[in-house]
Amino acid sequence: MVQNNIHPIFDRILQRKDKEELLKQNAKVLWLTGLSGSGKSTIAQHVERILHQEGYVTMLLDGDN
Structure with a gap:
């Protein structure tokens, strides 16, 4: 059985260049x-x-916390 509930949303996501x-x-x-x-x-x-x-605007991601 193939499920067809996966829909790409790339056209609705803010792009890197926009940010x-x-x-x-x-x-x-x-x-x-x-x-x-x-x-x-x-x-x-x-x-x-x-x-x-x-x-600069930054984002710190730490895999331990």
């Missing part, structure tokens, strides 16, 4: 990897604070 134009900044990803306890979260928090102070 970039609104924020007047280009989207970037900074991905920190390393051993447990090596300071990745601490570094990420400091980088986020610096970027915020410089006027």
Whole structure:
């Protein structure tokens, strides 16, 4: 039995360029990897604070929390 209840909604989702134009900044990803306890979260928090102070909108995603 094939289900036909999957419908793409890409035409209704805000596109990356729409958000970039609104924020007047280009989207970037900074991905920190390393051993447990090596300071990745601490570094990420400091980088986020610096970027915020410089006027950038940021989003911090932490896989541990």
